[in-house]
Amino acid sequence: MADPDDSLWLNDEQQRIWRKWLLATARVDYYLDQDLRRHGLDLAEYEILVVLSESENRRCRMSELAELVHQSRSRLTHAVSRMEKSGWVERCAAPDDRRGVMAILTDRGYKLLEEAAPNHVAAVRRILVDAADPEDFKAMGRVMEAILSVED
Numbered sequence: 001m002a003d004p005d006d007s008l009w010l011n012d013e014q015q016r017i018w019r020k021w022l023l024a025t026a027r028v029d030y031y032l033d034q035d036l037r038r039h040g041l042d043l044a045e046y047e048i049l050v051v052l053s054e055s056e057n058r059r060c061r062m063s064e065l066a067e068l069v070h071q072s073r074s075r076l077t078h079a080v081s082r083m084e085k086s087g088w089v090e091r092c093a094a095p096d097d098r099r100g101v102m103a104i105l106t107d108r109g110y111k112l113l114e115e116a117a118p119n120h121v122a123a124v125r126r127i128l129v130d131a132a133d134p135e136d137f138k139a140m141g142r143v144m145e146a147i148l149s150v151e152d
Contacts, residue, residue, distance in 0.1 A: 028128055032127065035120065035123040036116060039112060039116040040112075041112070044075075048065065048079060049083075049109055050113065051065060051068045052109070053113055055105075058105035058110065060102065060103055062080070062100070065080075083109070087106060087109070089103050089104060089105055089109055091103055091104070
């Protein structure tokens with residue numbers, strides 16, 4: 001009879017795939033982060049610029065922005081402070097709630113995003129899209145959907 005605790009452990013193949021997942025995601029993040037350095041950005045800052053550029057009037061409540069870029073509010077506050085010093089974003093009180101704070105993408109930040117985006121897309125293609133067989137890439141998309149559908 002099988003030990004009931006055996007189902008908790010990954011088999012050898014699952015363990016190999018899991019470790020490759022960890023290494024690959026770290027490598028993709030590092031590669032993209034390093035590539036953005038030529039623009040004076042890191043990957044987290046780039047993601048903030050993208051989300052703000054896609055938001056209505058290029059502005060977003062900080063609490064919502066934290067969720068959209070998958071950062072803690074504290075980490076986002078530090079990142080936005082740095083970006084504000086560079087002139088890429090501004091902060092102001094939310095018009096409908098004086099306690100709320102809005103992050104606003106400045107024209108300077110938008111220009112930086114326009115300059116960085118083509119290189120970033122090319123880097124995403126090099127490290128991820130073109131590195132995979134098209135069918136494997138589609139399968140990866142299905143895996144990502146399954147992961148995102150798992151309830152907390």
